[in-house]
Amino acid sequence: MSETWSVDEHLTDVLRGLRALEPIELQLLDAQGCVLVEEITVPASLPPFDNSSMDGYAVRVADVEGATRELPAVLSVLGDVAAGSGELPEVGPGEAARIMTGAPLPPGAEAVVPVEWTDGGTGGGPADSMTARSADPDGATGEVRVHRPAAAGAHVRARGSDVRSGTLALRSGTVLGPPQIGLLAALGFGSVTVRPQPRVVVLSTGSELAQPGEPLANGQIHDANSFVLTAAARAAGAVAYRVGAVDDDPETLRATIEDQLIRADVVVTSGGVSVGAYDVVKEALSGIDDAGGHVEFRRLAMQPGKPQGFGVIGRENTPLFALPGNPVSAYVSFELFVRPAIRVLLGREPARREPVRAVLAGDEKLRSPAGKRQFLRGAYEPPAAGEKTGTVRAVGGAGSHLIAALAQADALIVLPERAEEAAPGDEVEVIRLD
Ligand SMILES: Nc1nc2c(c(=O)[nH]1)N[C@H]1C(S)=C(S)[C@@H](COP(=O)(O)OP(=O)(O)OC[C@H]3O[C@@H](n4cnc5c(N)ncnc54)[C@H](O)[C@@H]3O)O[C@H]1N2
Numbered sequence: 001m002s003e004t005w006s007v008d009e010h011l012t013d014v015l016r017g018l019r020a021l022e023p024i025e026l027q028l029l030d031a032q033g034c035v036l037v038e039e040i041t042v043p044a045s046l047p048p049f050d051n052s053s054m055d056g057y058a059v060r061v062a063d064v065e066g067a068t069r070e071l072p073a074v075l076s077v078l079g080d081v082a083a084g085s086g087e088l089p090e091v092g093p094g095e096a097a098r099i100m101t102g103a104p105l106p107p108g109a110e111a112v113v114p115v116e117w118t119d120g121g122t123g124g125g126p127a128d129s130m131t132a133r134s135a136d137p138d139g140a141t142g143e144v145r146v147h148r149p150a151a152a153g154a155h156v157r158a159r160g161s162d163v164r165s166g167t168l169a170l171r172s173g174t175v176l177g178p179p180q181i182g183l184l185a186a187l188g189f190g191s192v193t194v195r196p197q198p199r200v201v202v203l204s205t206g207s208e209l210a211q212p213g214e215p216l217a218n219g220q221i222h223d224a225n226s227f228v229l230t231a232a233a234r235a236a237g238a239v240a241y242r243v244g245a246v247d248d249d250p251e252t253l254r255a256t257i258e259d260q261l262i263r264a265d266v267v268v269t270s271g272g273v274s275v276g277a278y279d280v281v282k283e284a285l286s287g288i289d290d291a292g293g294h295v296e297f298r299r300l301a302m303q304p305g306k307p308q309g310f311g312v313i314g315r316e317n318t319p320l321f322a323l324p325g326n327p328v329s330a331y332v333s334f335e336l337f338v339r340p341a342i343r344v345l346l347g348r349e350p351a352r353r354e355p356v357r358a359v360l361a362g363d364e365k366l367r368s369p370a371g372k373r374q375f376l377r378g379a380y381e382p383p384a385a386g387e388k389t390g391t392v393r394a395v396g397g398a399g400s401h402l403i404a405a406l407a408q409a410d411a412l413i414v415l416p417e418r419a420e421e422a423a424p425g426d427e428v429e430v431i432r433l434d
């Protein structure tokens with residue numbers, strides 16, 4: 001491990017061999033966050049039929065022409081048309097049908113007058129609302145007095161006014177968020193063809209690790225990394241499986257990883273990659289596996305996150321990231337290398353987060369080791385009204401064990417290799433973590 005790689009060289013090497021996952025057909029809700037790989041053409045117009053946008057009365061325009069409170073149009077009510085009604089009355093001259101929002105406009109009717117423009121069939125003043133059918137089963141009989149005229153098409157949502165049959169609803173390459181899933185459902189698609197979410201298996205290593213919720217024996221700490229990395233994988237759009245902590249024993253680790261390969265598009269480990277006598281990941285994965293896979297361990301010119309392992313393992317050449325064990329190092333490494341890899345597998349562009357510029361706030365200089373790219377934790381404030389640049393202040397120090405400060409941060413302050421310090425008021429590069 002004498003050579004040192006830059007952050008950019010490592011990321012390029014990591015992404016070089018990765019391709020988006022092969023498309024599969026998924027049920028709508030399983031496709032959330034996935035990239036669509038087919039053009040969706042509208043099979044049938046939406047709405048599928050002319051329907052009412054108000055609770056009221058479906059009328060003929062000529063019947064309500066000139067109607068006023070003093071001289072109402074008096075129409076005989078044929079009955080109710082509720083949403084979902086399949087059988088519709090024919091509305092003839094002098095007639096009206098009581099109609100609910102979303103119900104099909106019955107033949108003969110040309111407009112809807114809202115119930116508030118009528119006496120609601122009571123013979124009294126203007127109605128506020130209809131009486132529930134359960135309380136007044138005869139509410140849709142007798143006469144209704146209409147107090148205002150309505151133009152043709154008033155309060156009617158025309159067939160195809162949302163989307164027309166045969167037009168393009170969603171382009172291939174669209175990321176399916178809640179509104180797109182809603183549209184697909186409205187169009188009647190139960191499943192779609194997408195690039196699936198990568199399955200990421202996360203395991204941490206270290207005989208000192210205890211499961212959160214369990215008491216600590218002497219020398220033990222709770223396993224934070226398998227949780228932060230699983231959560232980060234989910235936030236990046238993957239399906240993540242947390243295996244938990246494996247003891248510092250190379251045979252156990254090898255066997256655990258092998259068992260997990262069946263459900264992994266990516267494996268992420270934490271810990272055991274530095275130069276100690278118990279650095280189990282390095283020990284278990286150095287060299288070439290039975291299927292010809294190989295994990296390379298490197299030293300990067302960055303802080304935190306100096307020791308890194310990356311390669312492919314098993315028969316499927318599954319990418320494996322061996323991240324350093326310090327919790328901040330593990331998380332920062334994930335954001336810089338694993339997240340872009342997940343985005344590539346998802347087929348999502350851009351794979352990397354675009355950094356933004358921000359003015360360094362606070363009253364202390366930040367220091368950075370020469371020749372290393374440093375990622376300090378920061379709290380970012382977007383630009384104030386009229387400003388172009390936001391501000392960022394450092395949260396906590398540079399130590400890679402400072403997980404409490406990490407939890408207060410929403411950004412990484414990037415100090416480049418050439419910089420040894422940044423002073424308050426300087427413009428710095430920031431990677432936002434939201
Ligand atoms: N002589 C040297 N020592 C170290 C070097 C070096 O260059 N020379 N590099 C340091 C750097 S930088 C890092 S980063 C770490 C990386 O160490 P490992 O990846 O081997 O990780 P461990 O030794 O297993 O653990 C490091 C640290 O993090 C704690 N840890 C580990 N896993 C978890 C977890 N799942 N949850 C919470 N905390 C965890 C662990 O207890 C250690 O304190 O090596 C330095 N040493």
Ligand code: MOO
Binds near residue numbers: 302304305329400
């Ligand atoms: O690479 Mo280590 O992450 O500096 O603590």
